[in-house]
Amino acid sequence: xxxxxAFIDWGLTDYQEAWDKQEAIFNETVxxxxxxxxxxxxxxxxxxxxxxxxxxxxxxxxxxxxENLLLNEEGLVExxxxxxxxxxxxxxxxxxxxxxxxxPILDLDNFFTDIHLYLRTLEEAIILTLAxxxxxxxxxxxxxxxxxxxxxxxARKICAMGVRCSRWVTMHGFAFNVNANLDYFKNIVPCGIxxxxxxxxxxxxxxxxxxxxxxxxxKSHIAHLFAMKLI
Numbered sequence: 212x213x214x215x216x217a218f219i220d221w222g223l224t225d226y227q228e229a230w231d232k233q234e235a236i237f238n239e240t241v242x243x244x245x246x247x248x249x250x251x252x253x254x255x256x257x258x259x260x261x262x263x264x265x266x267x268x269x270x271x272x273x274x275x276x277x278e279n280l281l282l283n284e285e286g287l288v289e290x291x292x293x294x295x296x297x298x299x300x301x302x303x304x305x306x307x308x309x310x311x312x313x314x315p316i317l318d319l320d321n322f323f324t325d326i327h328l329y330l331r332t333l334e335e336a337i338i339l340t341l342a343x344x345x346x347x348x349x350x351x352x353x354x355x356x357x358x359x360x361x362x363x364x365x366a367r368k369i370c371a372m373g374v375r376c377s378r379w380v381t382m383h384g385f386a387f388n389v390n391a392n393l394d395y396f397k398n399i400v401p402c403g404i405x406x407x408x409x410x411x412x413x414x415x416x417x418x419x420x421x422x423x424x425x426x427x428x429x430k431s432h433i434a435h436l437f438a439m440k441l442i
Contacts, residue, residue, distance in 0.1 A: 213440040214258060214321050218430065221263035226270070226295060226306065229263055229314070236316050237375075237382040244318065244378050256318035256380075260433060260441065262426055263314070265306040267292035269399060272373050275302035279400040290398065299383035301355070301373030303399050309390030309413070311426060315433075319379040322437055326376050330355055333385055336432040337370045340387075343428050346415050356385075359410060367408035369415075387429070388412065390419050 221229060236259060243256050269280055269292060280294060280303055287294055306312055319329060334350060337357040341348045348369060351361040357370035370387045388411035396409045412420045434441050 213434075213438045215442050216258040216260050216317070216434075216437075216439040218441040219259060219261045220426070221261060223308065224263045224265060226265045226268040226293065229265065229312075230295070230297065233261070233314055233316060233382050237377075237380055240316065240318055240380045241378050244320075244380070256321065258318060258321060258439075259314075259316040260430070260439070261314040261316065262430075263312050264308050264310060265312060267305075267307045267395060269294045269303060269305055270299075271296045271303045272299045272301035273297070274300060279303040280398070281400070282398045286398070290395070292395070292398075297383070299373040299375045301371070304371045304373065304386060305391075305395050305399060306386055307391055307395055309388075309392065309411070309422070311387040311389055311422070311429065313384045313387070313429075313433075315381055315384050317381050317437075319376070319381060324379050326374070329376075329381065330372060330374065332436050333372060333433070334370070336429060336436055337385065337387055339432045339436075340425065340429045341369070341412070344412065344416060344420070346412065357387075359415065365408075367410040369410050369412070387425075389422055389425050 240256050243254050246252055247254055334357050338348050348357050348359050349361050351358040355372045356368055359367050370385055372385045374381055374383050390413045391411050393409055393411055
């Protein structure tokens with residue numbers, strides 16, 4: 212039987228607001244697991260797949276380097292962007308309109324307890340979605356995320372990933388460039404990688420792409436790969 216997962220689309224949401232809401236869901240899920248262990252109960256944990264977009268924002272993971280942000284405070288104001296240091300893995304990345312940001316908050320005890328398989332499965336959902344549009348993509352050895360032409364000097368990243376996992380509960384997730392303004396990536400060393408390009412579906416296809424259509428395809432692939440029943 213497929214595991215029920217609540218799907219929520221927050222739309223365009225301030226980064227701090229989304230982070231606070233994620234933290235609340237994440238903490239409650241971890242608390243349920245704690246009660247089950249200490250009180251010998253069997254309360255089921257809830258699982259969520261959340262999509263949203265953010266206003267222009269740069270986020271730095273706990274293993275990242277602040278110097279990879281190439282803007283000072285005045286530059287951030289000029290670009291109408293904000294900056295946060297956060298508790299996911301990975302280095303610096305950009306979020307903005309035209310990008311599907313996915314936050315799966317899952318208790319992996321309900322699926323599989325393997326964080327590497329979790330990341331590879333999210334990558335596969337992006338790869339399959341891109342294939343629906345005739346875009347061939349794959350993985351870059353040694354890095355997370357989804358890439359185009361990863362085997363040559365034209366390698367370019369189309370989806371970044373960074374997750375947090377505690378007691379097998381996940382938060383944060385992926386940032387998939389659909390119609391994103393790629394100029395904003397010029398203000399950072401994306402994910403700490405200074406010799407690779409960044410791309411989007413819009414750039415690759417030469418046209419703007421229907422965000423809702425992409426979301427529908429991506430949801431379907433995630434649900435299938437994780438054996439989820441989205442509700």
